[in-house]
Amino acid sequence: MNALASPDRRMQEVKENSVRSFNEAARFAVDYVEFDVQVTKDVCPVIFHDNFIITEEHGKISEKRVTDLQLEDFLQYGPQNRQGKNGKPLLRKMKDGRVLNWNVQSDDPLCTLQEAFEKVNPRLGFNVELKFDDNLVYQDEELTHILQAILKACTITAVHESLLVVFECAKDRPIIFSSFQPDAAQLMRKLQSTYPVYFLTNGGTEIYADVRRNSLEEAVKLCLASGMQGIVSEARAVFRFPTAIPKIKEADLSLLTYGTLNNVPEAVYMQHLMGVNGVIVDLVPEITGAVSDLIALPETDTEINDLSGKVDRRSPLWRKAQVYILGWCDVLRFHNFRTCTNRLWSYKNLVADVNKMLKQQVQRTYQENFKKIMAEDNEGLENQLDQKQYVIEDMKAIQKAQGELIKNLRTELHELEKDRDINGLKKEMYVLKTELQDHKENKKQLMKDKIEVMQERMA
Numbered sequence: 001m002n003a004l005a006s007p008d009r010r011m012q013e014v015k016e017n018s019v020r021s022f023n024e025a026a027r028f029a030v031d032y033v034e035f036d037v038q039v040t041k042d043v044c045p046v047i048f049h050d051n052f053i054i055t056e057e058h059g060k061i062s063e064k065r066v067t068d069l070q071l072e073d074f075l076q077y078g079p080q081n082r083q084g085k086n087g088k089p090l091l092r093k094m095k096d097g098r099v100l101n102w103n104v105q106s107d108d109p110l111c112t113l114q115e116a117f118e119k120v121n122p123r124l125g126f127n128v129e130l131k132f133d134d135n136l137v138y139q140d141e142e143l144t145h146i147l148q149a150i151l152k153a154c155t156i157t158a159v160h161e162s163l164l165v166v167f168e169c170a171k172d173r174p175i176i177f178s179s180f181q182p183d184a185a186q187l188m189r190k191l192q193s194t195y196p197v198y199f200l201t202n203g204g205t206e207i208y209a210d211v212r213r214n215s216l217e218e219a220v221k222l223c224l225a226s227g228m229q230g231i232v233s234e235a236r237a238v239f240r241f242p243t244a245i246p247k248i249k250e251a252d253l254s255l256l257t258y259g260t261l262n263n264v265p266e267a268v269y270m271q272h273l274m275g276v277n278g279v280i281v282d283l284v285p286e287i288t289g290a291v292s293d294l295i296a297l298p299e300t301d302t303e304i305n306d307l308s309g310k311v312d313r314r315s316p317l318w319r320k321a322q323v324y325i326l327g328w329c330d331v332l333r334f335h336n337f338r339t340c341t342n343r344l345w346s347y348k349n350l351v352a353d354v355n356k357m358l359k360q361q362v363q364r365t366y367q368e369n370f371k372k373i374m375a376e377d378n379e380g381l382e383n384q385l386d387q388k389q390y391v392i393e394d395m396k397a398i399q400k401a402q403g404e405l406i407k408n409l410r411t412e413l414h415e416l417e418k419d420r421d422i423n424g425l426k427k428e429m430y431v432l433k434t435e436l437q438d439h440k441e442n443k444k445q446l447m448k449d450k451i452e453v454m455q456e457r458m459a
Contacts, residue, residue: 017047018108019119026121028284032174033120034127037113039149044071045113051133053077054091054099061091061099065133071112079107113150117173125174129200130188132181134208143184144191151192178232182212186226196229198256203237203244216244220251230254235261235279238271239397242404245275256280265290267398274405 014021022033036049046066054063055077066074078090087109090102111119116126130147132138178198179185189197201219202208212218216238219231231248235257238245248255258280261267268279268291281287 014106015104015108017049019111020108022120026124028288032125032127036129036131038066038131039146040069040071040074042070043149045150047111055088079109081109127176130179130184143187147188189226189228198230198232199223199228200232203233205234205236223253232256235259239401242401
């Protein structure tokens with residue numbers, strides 16, 4: 001997320017897409033950091049979110065496309081590594097056209113992909129978003145040139161030095177590639193098979209000329225056609241179209257989400273219940289603690305207590321441009337429960353829990369956050385009102401998804417109860433059959449005795 005676009009001051013603590021932000025994320029229980037990679041004119045992969053880099057020169061606003069800059073020029077913007085050297089002021093343009101100073105509490109110099117491999121905590125994996133401009137049309141040759149600057153390929157001799165970035169620097173670090181650009185994602189999958197590739201999509205929350213970007217259904221088709229391993233969807237799309245989740249699972253694809261909705265703990269927890277494999281978030285400390293509290297199981301019997309020893313206390317979170325994780329806690333994977341009784345107990349309580357949690361906590365969280373926004377920052381009121389409208393739409397989507405989830409849970413609960421009733425009937429039938437067999441044996445013995453008596457009399 002564009003940190004400046006959010007009036008939430010917590011989004012402006014550490015500069016996004018920076019080595020400092022990645023290492024700050026490493027302090028928390030997360031597995032991956034996610035960032036945007038572009039390639040400079042002299043074919044060096046750099047980490048930067050926006051398509052244009054903006055500064056002020058001689059009292060005028062100047063903007064240049066990142067991919068048109070030489071690496072040396074790119075690194076001159078913002079704070080500098082060399083002490084006493086001042087870089088060019090780094091500004092940022094909002095969606096409404098405003099240009100603001102890029103002020104953060106903890107700033108850091110711009111960096112290359114190679115620097116990230118060398119300086120970021122080695123325990124963190126990288127989710128590398130392959131960044132492209134939505135307003136440009138890319139030919140396959142150009143895409144290949146860009147992607148080969150990140151991968152090691154020998155077809156373009158001019159970029160041999162930069163080709164070593166991923167394969168020589170990565171070592172044992174887990175890596176995932178992702179992109180909103182369908183052709184780039186497909187091509188990355190063709191160029192290599194070492195690292196998984198995910199397709200990024202708004203899932204229909206925004207409409208594009210390329211139909212492959214306009215729905216989760218199209219995303220599934222694209223992944224299956226090209227052999228990609230998963231989808232990263234806007235969270236709102238998952239709540240608005242919850243029936244897409246089973247289809248994604250049936251296609252054997254992973255499903256991850258991103259978006260402002262993932263900064264609400266209850267929304268993250270809800271996605272976990274729906275079957276989402278992972279989420280991208282901005283507010284790592286807050287969401288980590290909140291979700292850890294939500295994902296807990298009451299103690300009822302020894303069998304459930306035994307599962308508590310298997311709980312992975314790592315929070316199922318990502319941070320946009322900072323944190324990403326694939327795994328969920330095992331404690332709420334109900335298929336691990338070994339008895340029908342425990343499953344019935346779990347689903348009955350889960351239905352009640354989902355109702356209570358979403359009706360009381362989600363709405364309250366949104367309202368409180370919006371009040372704080374309005375109280376703390378009067379700038380960009382129009383932008384804040386738009387966010388409030390998004391909140392209303394998101395809440396409606398959550399309520400719809402809640403209904404689907406509860407409906408599915410009740411259906412499974414009904415099936416489980418029916419199975420239990422059938423098992424009871426089978427036991428009763430077995431008892432009746434046993435009694436009938438005993439009755440037949442007794443009757444047979446009785447007839448045999450009568451025949452013997454009659455034979456004795458006749459003799």
